Amino acid sequence: MQSFASEPSGTLTLQTITMPADTNPFGDIFGGWVMAQMDIAGAIHANEISHGRVATVAVGSMVFMRPVPVGAIISCYTSTLRIGNTSIRVKVEVWIKDFLTHQILQVTQGEYVYVAIDEQGHKRPVLQHTQKSD
Known part of the structure; x- marks a missing residue:
């Protein structure tokens, strides 16, 4: 079972408001x-x-802890878990701010894995693009 934090960790990377068109x-x-x-x-x-x-x-x-209401501000916080030769593992936490109560609550978290790709869509090394020249 995943443990959930009492406050967001990582970098605020994306923030938006939930809209009626996105409901179940x-x-x-x-x-x-x-x-x-x-x-x-x-x-x-x-x-x-x-x-x-x-x-x-x-x-x-992923485990969804609570439903997300319409009108809530949703914030995605990200942090690096691992950088491999061609891949990057990222932790993503989702928090909401309820517009009525102003309460900040964690909704879910998950790990996403991305592969670095070149212009042709083939995987490429991550480090060749992150190393700085002298």
Whole structure:
């Protein structure tokens, strides 16, 4: 079972407001929409590290702790878990701020794995793009 924090960790990478168009039939924000926001945030984070294109190759286990209401501000925080030869593992936490109560609550967290790719879509080393010249 995953443990959840009492406050966000990592870098605030993406923030948006939930809209009625993103709801499931019960009026809560669709989990797939939340996962898409997480993927965008993780890709931004991995792109900054790789200095180039990345593609999502895996998503680790996720647990949704609570439904997300319409009108909540959703914030995705990212942190690097591991940098491999061609891949980057990113932790993504999702927090919401309820616009009525102003309470900040964690919704979910997950691990996303991205591979650095070149212009032809083939994997490439991450380190060749992160090393600085003397």
